[in-house]
Amino acid sequence: MNAQTDDITPGARGRFERMHAELRNRICLLDYAPGTRLSEEALAAEFGVSRTPLRRVLARLEGEGLVQSVHGVGTFVTDVEIDELGQTYRLRLELAELTGKLDPVPPGPELMTEFEKLLVRARKLSREADPKPYAQLIMDFFLAAQRLTANEPLREINERLYVRTTRIWLKSIFAARIDLAEEMAVFTREVEDVLAALRIGDLHAASLIQRAHISMSFERMRRGTAG
Amino acid sequence: MNAQTDDITPGARGRFERMHAELRNRICLLDYAPGTRLSEEALAAEFGVSRTPLRRVLARLEGEGLVQSVHGVGTFVTDVEIDELGQTYRLRLELAELTGKLDPVPPGPELMTEFEKLLVRARKLSREADPKPYAQLIMDFFLAAQRLTANEPLREINERLYVRTTRIWLKSIFAARIDLAEEMAVFTREVEDVLAALRIGDLHAASLIQRAHISMSFERMRRGTAG
DNA sequence: GCGACCGATGATGTGCACAACATTCGGGAT
DNA sequence: ATCCCGAATGTTGTGCACATCATCGGTCGC
Secondary structure, three states: OOHHHOOOOOHHHHHHHHHHHHHHHHHHOOOOOOOOEEOHHHHHHHHOOOHHHHHHHHHHHHHOOOEEEEOOOEEEEOOOOHHHHHHHHHHHHHHHHHHHHOOEOOOOHHHHHHHHHHHHHHHHOOOOOOOHHHHHHHHHHHHHHHOOEOOHHHHHHHHHHHHHHHHHHHHHHHOOOOOHHHHHHHHHHHHHHHHHHHHOOOHHHHHHHHHHHHHHHHHHHHHHHHO | OOHHHOOOOOHHHHHHHHHHHHHHHHHHOOOOOOOOEEOHHHHHHHHOOOHHHHHHHHHHHHHOOOEEEEOOOEEEEOOOOHHHHHHHHHHHHHHHHHHHHOOEOOOOHHHHHHHHHHHHHHHHOOOOOOOHHHHHHHHHHHHHHHOOEOOHHHHHHHHHHHHHHHHHHHHHHHOOOOOHHHHHHHHHHHHHHHHHHHHOOOHHHHHHHHHHHHHHHHHHHHHHHHO
């Protein structure tokens, strides 16, 4: 997810980072839905390594709360129950606002261009059966917004909570109860509003907008899942 | 660090948890100072296992930012430079206050008793050459304060940031520039004030007091280290 | 027929030998 | 004397065989 993740670092460390990033992406983009069993042997064969280094990757993912290994049964992509999801979202609300207050970094022209491209992508994205483009767009927007703070620990924590919750939210969205087109319209509006705030240099406002949208999107999910 | 960490869970999971907790404690209590090299073979022999499961523990610790492994060189206890330390402390300030606002849990009589015991320990603790009792007391106070919120993700993140920073702070304290007796007097005052706030049921005030003390203690460390 | 037991099966966990890598130290050419 | 190269050493990383565990299905006893 970080910038240096996708480069072609040689050696053992590079292999580890690439496998880790790849598996995390698959989990976040719902290639592996919550509950899916991950075969160590199959993944090891796919990446062309033995089980040993792959298991190290899985151990890291387990530390991040994305998978859970059970002796003699398998390693499964974690799911998150509604209670903990609510706690996490309430925390993400506050952290989103902090992103605009703690070590804020005014966006340069290239970052502004990136936000504009994200807005174009959001407007173009039509109804799709595959959750992947949605997940990718929303994650790219999240990552772009992360660049508005220089506080590295805050970014790390934000990412940590993001990958644990958004895939669950995305899964709920596609589970049917929620109107997908409306959800994307709301998201497009969020990008527009954040972009407007950034154009006048008000980072705190941008973070408040995101805070509001995180809150509302969770509320929509909660209502859609409950009925 | 959690309650279920120190129980005697059998099987592979239990061994892992126990080794992990033990090594984390040693790092946090400065048994292994920043920069120390950890020998996989020696630790494996000590715990009576082979290198394989021990390496899994080290991988977890690396994910938590407590150690770093370098191929062909060794795994070393991490140090934190002043810049990132400042970022982390600024973040911890905000999170400390959140602990009083997000899912607050009024302390029961047993927790109040624990705080009172901590106050007694703080008052008794005289000048010592060994940092361990100080580290243990401060950590116990931190853990007790964590029980004032039911927000599990917040607690997890608080702990994560705590273990990464407090050992560095403690190391600086014992590096000489800072008056140890005065530092402990300030800490005792913090426990007293938090206890007073809890007695009248004002959890937000308790969190604000802790926020203030985190800020001030970092400032004292910064000044002591800079000169 | 039904239930309990047990063996087969397939998964993760462990131990060990070896590979890859970085550092260090010593010897030889200049 | 100095610099460079390479072997020796010690470390983490990898591959593989086996141990341990949970699950499932068949079979035996009742």
